[in-house]
Amino acid sequence: MPDRWFEREPLWFKRAVFYEIHIRGFFDGNADGSGDFRGLIEKLDYLQWLGIDCVWLLPMYSSPLRDGGYDISDFLSIHPDYGTVADFTEFVEQAHQRGIRVIADLVMNHTSSEHPWFQESRANRDGPKGDWYVWSDTDEPYRDARVIFVDTEPSNWSFDPVRGQYYWHRFFHHQPDLNYENPEVQEAMLDVLRFWLDLGIDGFRLDAVPYLYEGDGTNCENLPPTHAYLKRVRAEIDAHYPDRVLLAEANQWPEDVVAYLGDAESGAECHMAFHFPLMPRMFMAVRREDATPIYEILERTPGIPGNAQWGLFLRNHDELTLEMVTDDERDYMYGEYAKDPRMRLNLGIRRRLAPLLDNGRDEIELMHAILFSLPGSPVLYYGDEIGMGDNVYLGDRDGVRTPMQWTGDRNAGFSHADWAQLYLQPLMDPVYGYQAVNVEAQLRTPTSLLRWVARFISLRKEHAVFGLGSYEPLRSDNPRVFAHIRRLEDDVILCVHNVARSAQAVQLDLSVCTGMVPEEMFGRTSFPAVGELPYLLTLAPRGFFWFQLRRPGS
Amino acid sequence: MSFDERILIEQVMRQRWYGAKSRGVAHAQVLDSVVVRADETPLALALVEMRYETGAHDLYQLLYALRDDEVLIDDDVALARELVRTLRAGKTLHGAEGIVEFHRVAGFAGLRREPVDVRWVGTEQSNTSVVFDEEVILKVFRRLEPGVNPELEMLRFLTDHEFASSPPLDGWYEYSGERLVATLGILQTFVRGGLDGWELALDEIVAAPDQFLARLHRLGEVTGQMHSVLASDSNDPAFSVETPSVETLGLLTATVDEEIERVFLELPDGNEALAPIAGRGEEVREQLRMLTHGGPTGKVIRTHGDYHLGQTMWAAGDWVILDFEGEPLRTFAERRRKRSPLRDVAGMLRSFAYAATAASFLRGTEAPDGWEQHARTQFLDGYLGAVDGGLLPPGTAAVDRLLAVFELEKAVYELRYELDNRPDWIGIPVAGILRLIEQSQAAG
Numbered sequence: 001m002p003d004r005w006f007e008r009e010p011l012w013f014k015r016a017v018f019y020e021i022h023i024r025g026f027f028d029g030n031a032d033g034s035g036d037f038r039g040l041i042e043k044l045d046y047l048q049w050l051g052i053d054c055v056w057l058l059p060m061y062s063s064p065l066r067d068g069g070y071d072i073s074d075f076l077s078i079h080p081d082y083g084t085v086a087d088f089t090e091f092v093e094q095a096h097q098r099g100i101r102v103i104a105d106l107v108m109n110h111t112s113s114e115h116p117w118f119q120e121s122r123a124n125r126d127g128p129k130g131d132w133y134v135w136s137d138t139d140e141p142y143r144d145a146r147v148i149f150v151d152t153e154p155s156n157w158s159f160d161p162v163r164g165q166y167y168w169h170r171f172f173h174h175q176p177d178l179n180y181e182n183p184e185v186q187e188a189m190l191d192v193l194r195f196w197l198d199l200g201i202d203g204f205r206l207d208a209v210p211y212l213y214e215g216d217g218t219n220c221e222n223l224p225p226t227h228a229y230l231k232r233v234r235a236e237i238d239a240h241y242p243d244r245v246l247l248a249e250a251n252q253w254p255e256d257v258v259a260y261l262g263d264a265e266s267g268a269e270c271h272m273a274f275h276f277p278l279m280p281r282m283f284m285a286v287r288r289e290d291a292t293p294i295y296e297i298l299e300r301t302p303g304i305p306g307n308a309q310w311g312l313f314l315r316n317h318d319e320l321t322l323e324m325v326t327d328d329e330r331d332y333m334y335g336e337y338a339k340d341p342r343m344r345l346n347l348g349i350r351r352r353l354a355p356l357l358d359n360g361r362d363e364i365e366l367m368h369a370i371l372f373s374l375p376g377s378p379v380l381y382y383g384d385e386i387g388m389g390d391n392v393y394l395g396d397r398d399g400v401r402t403p404m405q406w407t408g409d410r411n412a413g414f415s416h417a418d419w420a421q422l423y424l425q426p427l428m429d430p431v432y433g434y435q436a437v438n439v440e441a442q443l444r445t446p447t448s449l450l451r452w453v454a455r456f457i458s459l460r461k462e463h464a465v466f467g468l469g470s471y472e473p474l475r476s477d478n479p480r481v482f483a484h485i486r487r488l489e490d491d492v493i494l495c496v497h498n499v500a501r502s503a504q505a506v507q508l509d510l511s512v513c514t515g516m517v518p519e520e521m522f523g524r525t526s527f528p529a530v531g532e533l534p535y536l537l538t539l540a541p542r543g544f545f546w547f548q549l550r551r552p553g554s
Numbered sequence: 555m556s557f558d559e560r561i562l563i564e565q566v567m568r569q570r571w572y573g574a575k576s577r578g579v580a581h582a583q584v585l586d587s588v589v590v591r592a593d594e595t596p597l598a599l600a601l602v603e604m605r606y607e608t609g610a611h612d613l614y615q616l617l618y619a620l621r622d623d624e625v626l627i628d629d630d631v632a633l634a635r636e637l638v639r640t641l642r643a644g645k646t647l648h649g650a651e652g653i654v655e656f657h658r659v660a661g662f663a664g665l666r667r668e669p670v671d672v673r674w675v676g677t678e679q680s681n682t683s684v685v686f687d688e689e690v691i692l693k694v695f696r697r698l699e700p701g702v703n704p705e706l707e708m709l710r711f712l713t714d715h716e717f718a719s720s721p722p723l724d725g726w727y728e729y730s731g732e733r734l735v736a737t738l739g740i741l742q743t744f745v746r747g748g749l750d751g752w753e754l755a756l757d758e759i760v761a762a763p764d765q766f767l768a769r770l771h772r773l774g775e776v777t778g779q780m781h782s783v784l785a786s787d788s789n790d791p792a793f794s795v796e797t798p799s800v801e802t803l804g805l806l807t808a809t810v811d812e813e814i815e816r817v818f819l820e821l822p823d824g825n826e827a828l829a830p831i832a833g834r835g836e837e838v839r840e841q842l843r844m845l846t847h848g849g850p851t852g853k854v855i856r857t858h859g860d861y862h863l864g865q866t867m868w869a870a871g872d873w874v875i876l877d878f879e880g881e882p883l884r885t886f887a888e889r890r891r892k893r894s895p896l897r898d899v900a901g902m903l904r905s906f907a908y909a910a911t912a913a914s915f916l917r918g919t920e921a922p923d924g925w926e927q928h929a930r931t932q933f934l935d936g937y938l939g940a941v942d943g944g945l946l947p948p949g950t951a952a953v954d955r956l957l958a959v960f961e962l963e964k965a966v967y968e969l970r971y972e973l974d975n976r977p978d979w980i981g982i983p984v985a986g987i988l989r990l991i992e993q994s995q996a997a998g
Contacts, residue, residue, distance in 0.1 A: 005886070007613070007700045007734040042799050048887065049805045097701075099887040242732075407800055443804030444846070446811055446839065455812065464609030489580070489607055524819065 003200060005096040006243065012101070013203075013245045013271055014309045015467035016053035017457050018379040020316055022401050023060055023082050024423055026382060028415035033422045035403070035414070037078070037087035041094050046439065048098045050385065051457035055095060056205050056247075057104040058317055060088065064114050064174075068317070068397065070105070070207060071112035071175050075192040085199070092200045101202035103245060108189050109208045110175040117188075118176050122163040132185050133176045134168035134214060145170070145220035151346050170211045170220075180212045180229060190236060197237075203245035206230075206270065209260065210250045222256050230269045231262065238268070247311055248273040251323055254301040261308040274311040275301070275376060277324035280333060282314070282370055283356065286363060286542075287336045289500040291482035294370070295473055309467070310376030314367055315384060318397060319348030320356070342392045352400050354387040359431060362542035364449060366497060369544045370482060372460050373495040375471040385453040386442050389432025394424065402427055405434040412438060459521060463548075465491040474508055481506040481539065485513075485549075492549040494518060498539035507534035518547035559584045566602050566614050570677045571696040573612070581605040585613070585733055586649040590636050595621045597633045599654070599738070601698065601729065613698040615738055631672045634684040638669065638692060641725045641741055652731020654738065659713065662724040662741075680882040688746050690724055694739045697882075698729075703737035704859065704889045708878035711793055711856075717783045719776045720875050721745055745874050751866030755909040760919040767932045769873075770906075773866065774936025776873045777902065781895040782942040785855045795945070796892055798854045807846040810963045814838050817970050827980040830988050837991050838962070845959050850947035852956070854892040861898040862905035895945050896953065899937060900960030903930055904968065904986060911982050962990050 006012075021040070029038025037060075047055065059069030062077045069079065078088050092102050111118055120129040139157035147153055149171055157166040158173040167176045178185050193204065212226040230246075237244050248260040248270040254277060262269035278301075281293035304310065320337070322330045337356055338349040349356070357363040364387060371378050383404055390399045403426045407413030412426035412434035419425065426434045442448035460466050469488035476483060480500040486493040492513065498504045510516075510530045518527040518535075529552065537545065563582040566572055587600035597619050605611040619633050640647070641656040669686035676683060684692045695703060709723040721743040728737045751773075758766035788794045818835030821828055831838070858865070859880035867874040880889030906929040910921040938946075938953075946953055965986035972979045 004735045005701045008732060045799065045805060045891070046801055048891075049809065097887065097890065099885065413800060440801055440804050443801060443808045444843070446815070451808060451812070454808070468609060488609060490578075491607075491609075 003096050003243075005099065006101075008243055010243055011307060011468075012243065013054070013247075013377060015461070015464055016101075016377050017051060017461065018054045018056050018103075018311065018377060019047060019050070019052040020056045020058070020313075020379055020381045022058045022317055022382060025401050025403050025414075027404065027406070028417060031416040032081070033415055033417035034081045035423075036081065037083040037091045041091050044094055044098050044100065047095075047100060050454050051461060052100055052380075053461075054101040054103060054202065056379065057102065059105045059107065059207075064112055066112070066174050067172055068401070070107050071110075071114075071172070072107055073112040073114040074116075075106075075111075076195055089199050096200070102200075103203040103205055103247065104196065104201060105207055106192070106196075106204040107207040108178070109211045110169060110171065110177045113174045113176055117178075122160050122167075125163055125165070128184075131182050132179055134179045135163065135165045136168070137165055139166045141216060142168070142214050142218075142220050144218060145214070149346055168214065171208070177211065177214075180225070186229060186232070190233065193233065193236070194240075197241045197244060202243070203247065203271075205247040205249060207249050209248050209270075210252060210256075222250070222252065222259060227259060227266075227269060230260065231267045234262070234268050234270065245272060246270040250274070251276045251321055253277060253324060254297070258302045258304055261304050263305060268305070268307070271307070272309045272311050272377065274313065274379075276321060278312065278374075279314060280320065280322055280325050280329070282367060283320070283337060284329065284333065285482070285499045286357070286367065288332075290479050291497070291499050292479055294482050295475065298374070298471070298473065310374075311379050312371055312374055312376035313379040313381065314371055315351075315353045315356070315381050315400070316379070317381065317401060319345045319350040321348040323348070340392065345397065350390070350392070350397055350399055352388060352390040353381070353384045354432065355389050359387065359389075360542070361449065362540075365452065366499070366542045366544055368453065368456060369495070369546070370497050372456060372466065373484070373486065373493075373497075373546065375466075375469070375486070377467060378460075380453075385450055386437055386439055387432075387449045388437055389427050389429065391424075391427060398424060405438040407438050407440040408435045413440065455522075459546075463491060463493065464488060465493055469493070474510075476506050476508055478504055478506045480504050483508055492516070493521075494547040494549055495544070496537055496539065496547075497544040498542060501541050503538065503541055503543075505536065505538045507536050510535045513549050515552065516549040517552055518549055521546045521548055562600060562616060562618065563602060563604075565618070566604065566616055569696070571680060571682060572604075572614065573679065573697060578607040579604050580607045586651045586729075586731055588647045588649040588654045590633065590640060590647065595619055595632070597636050601731075601733070613734070613736070614696055615694065615698055617694065634672050634674070634692065635669055635686075637727070637739070638686060638690070638741065641692075641727055649729075649731065651733065652729055654727055654729050656725070656727045658725040659710075659723055678882070680879070685744055689744055690741055691744045692739055692741050695737060698734070698736040698738070699886050700734040700736055701886045703740075703879065704886060705877070705879040706737050706740050707792065707890070708856065708858075709740065709742065711787070711790070712780075712783065712878075715783050715786060717780060719780065719873060720878075745867050745869045745876075748867035748869035748874060751863040751868060751873070752905075752909065754868050755863050755906075756913050756917050759909060759913040759921045759925060760917065763922050763925060767928055769868065770929050771932040771936040773873050773902075774933040774938075775940040776875065777861075777898065777933075778937045778940025778942075780858065780875060781855065781898070781945060782940070784857065785853070785895075785942055785945055792890070793856050795853050795855050798851055798894075802854070803846055803848075803851050806959065806963075807842060810959065810966065811839055811842055813963070813966050813970075814842065817966055817973075820973075822973070825977075825980070827977075827984060831984050831991075834991065838966075838987060841991055841993075842959065842962060845955050845962070849955065850949075850952050852894055852896070852947040852952075853945045854894055855945060856890070857893050857895055858898045858901075859889050861901040863902070863909060864905070894956060894960070895941065896956050897960045897963075899934070900957050900964055902933060903957070904961055904964045906930060906933070907986055908982055911979075911985075915978070958990060958993075961986065965990070 024035045026035045027039030027043050029036050060078055060082050061072045062074040062079050063069045063072050078085050095102050117129050117132050121133045145156055159166050169176050210221040213223045214220045215223050250257050250260050257273045260270045260273045277297050281297045284293045285291050322333055338344045343349055343351055392399050402424050403414035405412040442450035465486045465488035469486040472485040474483040481498055483496040513530045517529045582604050585601040585603050587598050589598045591597040600616045602614045602616050617633050644658050645656050647654045671687050674684050680697045681693050681695050706726050712720050713722040725741040727739050785795045865877045906926050910926045913921045965983045968983035
């Protein structure tokens with residue numbers, strides 16, 4: 001039976017707008033300096049107003065927090081800073097009552113080295129957990145696997161003096177990889193999933209899924225047994241937990257990522273996967289004033305099953321990842337967006353949306369417009385809807401995880417604790433600081449970014465075509481314009497975006513729509529009907545138009 | 555029982571409560587059906603899904619009887635009687651994909667015998683009602699939404715907390731299935747010989763204006779008592795009084811402001827009734843900004859949600875309050891949101907504006923000069939004397955300010971409604987909006 005407050009709708013995620021929340025940074029409900037579930041409950045009215053369909057929570061589990069909670073030391077408990085399992089279930093219930101679903105990060109690939117499983121495994125190689133991690137007498141196997149955290153980790157193997165063996169870790173050395181060859185590990189992880197699903201969670205964002213299995217002579221990514229295990233997880237969901245979703249984080253090329261969505265022959269896998277390579281190309285297009293990179297990456301994106309969906313985003317809690325670009329493109333992105341080396345991390349740029357776009361309002365709106373127009377479900381990152389900034393002087397990715405700026409009052413309205421007690425201090429600089437950028441002020445200002453984003457979300461949600469419709473690129477002779485058509489039965493939407501700093505004219509071949517009348521979707525103004533000749537449009541710098549194409553008289 | 559589903563679907567589209575008459579239906583199907591009585595003329599209820607070309611869909615509850623292979627819809631007396639019988643017996647009926655559970659509240663003593671007189675009464679936007687022996691009334695929800703219908707939730711609470719001015723809840727029935735859990739209908743004690751508050755207003759505004767003003771003072775008191783009861787249980791999380799979060803006023807401002815902008819964007823050209831406010835959207839928004847510029851907002855509680863004279867009755871010398879469903883066009887999530895009780899008060903004040911004009915529209919007689927203002931004063935005086943003052947922002951100025959915001963919200967909602975449904979009535983919200991603009995100019 002579906003949750004009491006939802007109608008069963010297996011494809012809900014295809015039309016949803018997601019919102020990513022760092023629990024620690026959202027709102028402090030108990031005045032201890034750190035955000036928590038009680039605080040999240042207090043801000044649900046805000047999220048409901050904003051029009052969010054689904055909240056994605058960063059890791060909430062017990063953890064020594066050496067990697068922002070992605071180092072889990074107990075899968076079945078909530079980190080005490082955030083509250084209790086009871087607080088979590090209360091949050092889910094309260095969110096559901098407001099029509100908002102909740103998914104949470106889950107790391108299947110590895111645990112914290114402090115997890116009792118690892119402690120047992122290293123202490124007793126012949127014990128019941130002896131084979132739960134990937135151990136080796138040498139650091140020789142799997143030489144073809146790349147090192148991901150190149151800034152900090154010299155190798156994927158680390159020596160454990162307790163057990164006297166090397167253990168395998170694709171990320172930090174304090175995050176040993178679980179050994180999925182062991183059927184007990186496979187079962188244990190399914191138990192973890194069931195535990196949270198039984199508490200009402202609507203799904204998981206599966207962290208680092210390509211790395212579950214290793215294989216000699218391979219790069220240890222996207223291996224067949226990894227896919228086989230994910231299919232098993234999906235079968236479990238389909239059988240017992242309707243309307244829940246699995247969202248894969250597989251930072252890979254689209255042709256490799258689609259495998260995580262499964263297909264008709266081999267069976268379903270995840271419901272959604274992030275489209276990683278799209279996002280750097282959007283930034284590239286705006287900076288180079290050339291829409292070609294966007295057209296090209298979408299051309300290169302294979303079709304996906306009808307019951308699957310891409311997750312699209314501009315920014316998230318990690319660095320703006322440049323793994324899925326060429327070396328030249330990466331150099332270009334660094335040169336344009338991260339001139340200060342402090343802004344770089346691993347293969348990416350650790351900055352928020354607004355600073356990446358020099359706080360340009362037109363640019364921020366244009367990027368949202370392109371994102372919202374594309375086939376997929378948009379995922380917003382907390383704070384970006386008000387144009388929050390970052391702090392590049394903070395270590396690792398903390399610079400983009402500062403407290404949500406609610407008001408211009410003390411602690412940005414984020415917490416009643418002492419300033420010094422806060423997990424991180426809110427931004428105070430004159431441009432992005434909480435006195436200048438906060439929810440309260442933007443709610444009251446009709447022209448604010450926040451009000452614009454809310455209006456834009458509501459516009460997108462009025463038209464199922466954005467989540468469900470086809471995508472038909474419209475190339476023109478003006479490479480500075482990105483144009484395409486979305487179509488779902490009789491709902492036809494024409495989206496035209498000018499990525500240039502200067503005004504542009506474009507002639508679009510709309511011969512398939514001859515006789516139809518474009519109506520601009522924000523102001524409901526009718527434009528001249530489409531005739532036999534190419535359709536001429538002029539666009540302001542970084543401007544865009546969305547039109548609904550109507551048959552005359554309808 | 556087997557028959558052509560298409561007949562049922564055609565029937566749905568013919569019903570008055572079917573809300574999407576202008577939309578193209580792409581698909582329709584019966585999701586589940588439950589036999590209420592199986593004999594030579596079977597009685598049943600069905601959940602019908604209508605899917606539109608835009609990709610959206612609605613679910614409807616349909617009641618029907620099969621007689622001589624003919625499908626009879628809805629107004630079948632035998633069917634209504636059978637529903638109440640099933641409810642009194644507390645039965646559970648099984649469909650293909652779910653169950654329908656009938657619940658009788660403890661202590662329900664009505665209808666000890668077979669009901670004799672059964673009559674279908676009004677059809678509203680989202681429901682239809684049947685009265686049995688002038689003793690109980692069954693409200694059948696037509697357009698279904700997942701979750702607990704706010705009316706069931708509110709009546710259960712008010713009955714449990716012995717609020718005397720609403721007839722008690724006697725029972726309900728609900729569906730639990732693969733597709734959704736939904737409240738299908740409620741049974742409530744019927745108010746005998748009651749006079750509809752709206753009709754009474756129209757009659758007395760001219761015939762006995764002072765008497766009606768006295769009645770409105772009493773209505774204010776009853777309204778205040780209603781809010782005090784709704785705020786009386788801190789152990790029930792759905793009803794406990796809450797201090798609104800800091801951005802509550804901001805969220806309200808943003809919501810109303812967007813609504814103003816949209817309505818003014820879509821105002822048709824050349825409509826004389828709109829002339830006084832045409833092109834003045836920015837002034838309205840400016841007024842809203844002035845009204846919401848900080849200040850206390852009081853507490854938030856569960857409210858009636860769609861409060862106006864038409865939701866009241868005068869019976870046995872006092873007011874009765876009905877229809878706790880909330881605004882039918884809003885989602886359950888919106889209707890269940892806790893809000894300032896002043897939002898209900900503002901709804902009633904707007905209703906007085908409607909009554910004053912409608913007296914001339916519908917009865918052909920003008921309300922006495924200043925009647926609306928007197929009505930407001932009487933009602934507010936009764937209300938403020940009866941309500942738990944801790945629920946309101948401190949000070950008259952703060953109360954007036956918040957009331958003005960909610961009245962503006964309501965007037966804008968009315969304007970949209972009248973534009974879509976009753977163009978002759980546009981003058982009422984237009985006058986309301988004009989008054990709010992001019993108040994600010996007088997004050998400034």
